[in-house]
Amino acid sequence: MENLKIAIGDGFLESFAQIPKAKQRKVMEFVAKFRYNPMANGINYEKINDARDVNFRSVRIDQDYRGIVLKPAQGNVYILLWVDKHDDAYDWARSHRCDIHPQTGALQLVEILQGNQPEIEPVKIETQAAQENRLFDLSDETLLSLGVPSDDLARIQSLTHVEALEAIEKSLPIEAFEALYLLAAGTLLDEILTDYAAKKSTMVDTEDFAEALNQDASRRRFYVVADEMELLEMLEAPLEKWRVFLHPSQRRLINRHWSGPVRVLGGAGTGKTVVAMHRAKWLAAQAAETNERILFTTFTSNLAVDIQESLRKICTAQELRRIDVQHIDAWIVDFLKQQEYDFRIAYPNGKDSEYEKCWSLAEGLISPNLGLSTSFYREEWERVILPQFVRSRQAYLTTSRMGRGVPLTRKQRADIWPVFEEMRIQLTQRKLTTIEDAAFDIMSMLDSGANNKRYRSIVVDEGQDFGPEMLTLLRRLIPEGPDDLFIVGDGHQRIYQRKAVLGKCGINIRGRGKKLKINYRTTEEIRRFSTQVLEGIAVDDMDDAQDTLTDYRSLMHGDFPEIKHFNSISEEAKWIREKIEVLIENGLLSQDICLVARTNHLVDEYGSQLQQMGIETRKLSRQQSDNRNLPGIRLATMHRVKGLEFKVVLMAGINEGVVPLKISTETQDPTEARLRDENERALFHVAATRAIKGLFISSHGIVSPYLAK
């Protein structure tokens, strides 16, 4: 059919997810027929009496259920909006309308306020005091550019508090509400205008729905379906809205050419991984003709597994074949294997403890006369020697020690060097090396022409945890140029004590540093609580400037996190059990609840207490991703839950000495102590921001200083 456009609204998927499985099957049968030919015999479009929107029609799914479709008089456009029981579907249709905004050209779906509307303040501003109280001192033109419908201008201009704005949320187009909400929360007007305002256009045809569907602002709620398979796939996972409904700020980063490396910041849950995945898909589609490959790399192995799984949901088979998803260590190991490299990588505190054996032998060379603590040597090794590939005494004498608290003279450097040299000797004798040295060895191999893996582009998730050696390696792996590197990350979530400055790794992001600001995962109450722990801490933007969380918000609301202290772990575990039972009684699945603790030991302890009380648990392993089809309360360390999300998170054992972990923060160097404390705070922040709608925090004994007010 000529110019046929079939679209689906996000509300259709949400309402579809709510109906019984048997009815969902009927809807799928209907949708298949509808997608093939919306004018087919048997699809009857019924007018809806009293509907305020003349373009709404109902369609029959079966005896009980109806779909609501937007079917404008002009053009060949059909938009699936809602599905529900007959009467509920009609009620929905009567209480909504869908218009094209005359200035922005966006398609907007809003609820029609009726009955008990929040009190609207008088439009006419009579006194100066009243005028000063106004929430938004904005002209009609500015409000229109943000997508506020013309009927709502006076109402918005008269609002005096944010609760009144929240009360009319559903009656405002999503983009207008979001811009106003962020403004009310303190975001600067200039920033809002840059991110949200549409340029004034005199060309908008408010009857041209086909054109309206092309607007970025429309595409966060309406998606034009390419084929029947795609539509059915969307119905298979109706709540995975990230697959198609991208925020304009996300879309702007994805579907375009960039002249060089891009760095995307964003607080927890702002959709960085979603953006990185869509970017990889777009890049893979661009590479169709050249058959070039994309590397998608992460810091943790679990995330790489999850990303591979999620990419399957948005990529074609061809696109998927062009993307290598691998966490960076695995990539390094693979590369070295192909080069027949003779060394195995040993990790600190690794399973075989070889690394620690080598270190204790190296420590044997520490001279007590120098007056430096043993922890100082280890910190120097990890923070200075390894990341900068310092291989000789001579090089060490002139190496930058920026960020280290204890200054060293040249003589002291010369005196302590043998310890590091010995560490390398011990490792080499066992045919071992560190991941950092391995990365630098690959760079030497690349310099001598070994590159069996040529990539068109590299996409990096968890960028904040990549050390300088890894970022330098990625830079060397791909020639500088358009669409070379796309790095997402968040310094507030740096939990592995690795820190790099992109510019110093040869990655120049000038003019291509971007930020995501809307948290899609967590309620505003949980977001606020989770960021408190980082207050007053200067966090970098992965380059040479600072990042901030002041412009990071959630539009969802829920309960405040609950915090409870106990005398003993058994009392605490009992309380946790009661919480779990109530949550499950209220319809939550056990696999949507995760208990998080700081150490493996504590995780196991809570696990056995819960099991003794008859609660099924499942500990998340380091090697495997979580299969959410299996029941059981999830148990995990704070490190393991990075990148994941659960409807409810129970943070247990938030005690003094545990959070922050005493042995992790013990050092005699005050600068190092500060860095480690920041790291522990980031870990707490990461764990708390995994919660979608419920966060419960408990402790036993003396409470953690992070909770004590």
Ligand SMILES: Nc1ncnc2c1ncn2[C@@H]1O[C@H](COP(=O)(O)OP(=O)(O)OP(=O)(O)O)[C@@H](O)[C@H]1O
């Ligand atoms: N455009 C979108 N529409 C709907 N949901 C979205 C969108 N973007 C992201 N989300 C959802 O928000 C949640 C967080 O997304 P994602 O994991 O990509 O964020 P993140 O910034 O990488 O988080 P973190 O840094 O905390 O791991 C996920 O549930 C994701 O599906």
